[in-house]
Each structure stands twice: as C-alpha cells, then as structure tokens.
Amino acid sequence: MSPRRSDSRNRMVLSAAVLLREYGASATSIDRVLAHSGAPRGSVYHHFPGGRAQLIDEAVALAGDFIAGLIDAATQADDPVEAVDAFFALWRDRLVESDFRAGCPIVAVAVETNDDAPQLARSAAAVFARWQEALAALFVQHGLPEERGKRLAAFIIAAVEGAVIMCRAEQSTAPLDAAAAEIHDLLVYVLRTRPETGPGPRP
Amino acid sequence: MSPRRSDSRNRMVLSAAVLLREYGASATSIDRVLAHSGAPRGSVYHHFPGGRAQLIDEAVALAGDFIAGLIDAATQADDPVEAVDAFFALWRDRLVESDFRAGCPIVAVAVETNDDAPQLARSAAAVFARWQEALAALFVQHGLPEERGKRLAAFIIAAVEGAVIMCRAEQSTAPLDAAAAEIHDLLVYVLRTRPETGPGPRP
C-alpha cells in the first residue's frame, strides 16, 4: 500500500459502485469495471486478492457510507420531517438525473446475492442496519420511543427502496412521489401529536 | 401447440419463476431451468423461439398473475385492513417457509434488467401496475378518493417489496413486520376516520 493508496484501485471501487446501481450486480464484471474506470487489467488481483467478490464488497461499503453520510447530514436539520423529505428528494433526483437508470447498489447486491457469496448479503444487511440506526436516532431525538423510532426507520427505508425499483421499471417518479407523500403526512401526524401515546396513530 | 399445451413447457416456466425468486434473474439460466424442471434440452428453442428472454418474460407474467389472483381474492374480504394484513402475511410466510431464500421474482427481473432486454422491464412494470390497480380498487370501494387509493396502493407495494429485500438480506422478518404494523395503523386511521377529508391524515 503506497501512502495515498492506489489511485486506480480507488477508481475501480467507485466504478463498481456506479455500475452496480445502473446495471446490477451480475452485470458488474471485472471487465466492465476496468473499462469504466480505465484501470489497468494487470493489477486487479494485486489490489483485490479476494477477486471480484472483494471488489463488489468494497463498492457496497463505499456506497453505503456515502448514503449514510447524507442521512447524518440531513439529521442536523431542525425538522425531522424535512430531513426525510430530503432523503426522498435525493433518490428522486438520482433517478431523474440518470434517466431512470440509477437504482440502489445495495439493493442490487442484496437481490442478486446467492449462496456462493454469503458475505455480500451480510454487507448489504449491515448497510441497511446503519441507515436504519441513523434515521431511528433522528426520530428518538424528536420524542419517539426507541422501538417506534426503529420501526419507522425500517419502514421508511423499505418504502424508498421498493419505490425506487418500481420507478426504474416504469420510468416514472410516481411510486417514489406516492411514498414520499404518504410518509410525509404520516410523520407530520406522528411527530407532532402526542408521540408519547405509543406505537400507532390513534385519533 | 398440442391441444393441452406442452407439459414440459409449462414446467419450464414454473421452474423459471421459482428460480427467479430464489436466485435472481441472472442466475436463472436455461441450464438451471432445465435441471430444475426436468424438461428436455432439445426443445427449448422450439417452445421459446425468443430464447431465454421469452422464458423469463413468461415466468414474470405467470408469477405476476398468481400474486394478482391472491390480491383479488383478499379483496373479497369485508375489511380492507384485513386484506392488506393478509397480503403482508403472505410475503412473510413465503420468506419463513423458504428460510429467507424466496424473494420477489418481479423485483429480481426489474433490478437486474439492463438495456439489452428492455421488454423485461416493461413486463415487470405491467405487473406492478396490475397489483396497484387491484389494491387501489379495494380502497376506493371503501370510501377513499380515486387518487388517494392509487397513491396508497403504490405505497404499500413499494413498502412490501423493499421490506422483502431487507428481510432476505438480514435473514429476519423484522423489516416486513415493521412495514406491516405501520401500514396497518395507517390504514385503520385513514379508512375509519373521515376518508372524505382528502389526501393526508389530519388530526
């Protein structure tokens, strides 16, 4: 490892993350990563002794950390409802900017993972867990009980991920917009009216 | 086409659907479908002139119709909340029974689809649309405005699909249970209190 780490190595991981979200896990072959990143083919197994699995794994971690950072940043906002709105807007923008080609790289790995690379499923699960913790902390911070905060966080992440898949398939932001609107209204209600009353909305 | 249609042909499509939900789209190769179905290798391109893409496409339609039928059946219930609860329970059972191997075949195709088979994305989108219509009709039937019914239906499908992915990755039903609980409470509130007041929950 050189002091500033290998440049082509970093570019390979970044390219892998981009290819994951646009073409899925199986389509993210070493060949395509090399072509996309411009990295030299001769040093692949020098940088990634674990081969393709290691490369994908690092791309999952990179993308997971990136999104987690955005969630953490949004958490700084005064209003948790605004923070979640921003989270939805983020995914919406990614879809539109990419002309509905960019999905979620973590989902791609989670869906396409099979028995021969069980580590990848665990890595994807770890990313989901980290996102959930960050979101849950935001809700607890604003008065929700611990359990409800976690439940709501998992729910929101699931809705976003499912909606992104549907948007990609039908080339429209409608599903994500629907989820964003429903979640927005739900959060407004849950966070601003008697959060101490427990797990469910009770008029 | 023989009068009762080819038996091995039907078995191939069914096997493809099973493999799709357990191993994903890329892993559902012709070889594996043949091995799983026991169908003869020599007649693959006789039954499916469009090759692998046609096979996958028919599997998507089959699985989509099957789930749509279950939604339609649940719609017959008096209580729409119960119907949606049953929809969640269905996915939960599939996950548990398969030891978290069985995801959603439509999602698998939607996520792994790339530019070389654009028809598959359209087929997946059509299935999502059909599910949405069935669910939306249920809500409209029980007093929700048309637009809100559609929005809620898309939201629920997105939440289910996203949750199933997370459950599979972390080998736990927690995300699906979280989504089911949140949706249940939301539906109870929305459907039983002044559905005429418009798109959002307003205390």
Place this chain on the structure above:
DNA sequence: GTCTATACGAAGATAGAC
C-alpha cells in the same frame, strides 16, 4: 504495479438428424 498470455468453465444460440 503493471504487462501479456492463457487455462477453464458457463452460458446463449444454432444446425441437422430423428
């Protein structure tokens, strides 16, 4: 760290006989 060459297997698809 990077190069070229190559082994090896899997997968999609076609050809022609039966």
Place this chain on the structure above:
DNA sequence: GTCTATCTTCGTATAGAC
C-alpha cells in the same frame, strides 16, 4: 418434440515476465 453436437462469447482466475 426431442436429440446430439458445436460455435461463439464472455467472465473468472492464474502464470510468469518486466
């Protein structure tokens, strides 16, 4: 409808030189 080759392409991985 089904069989047995066979072609081609692609992807992972390794070997050994520089």
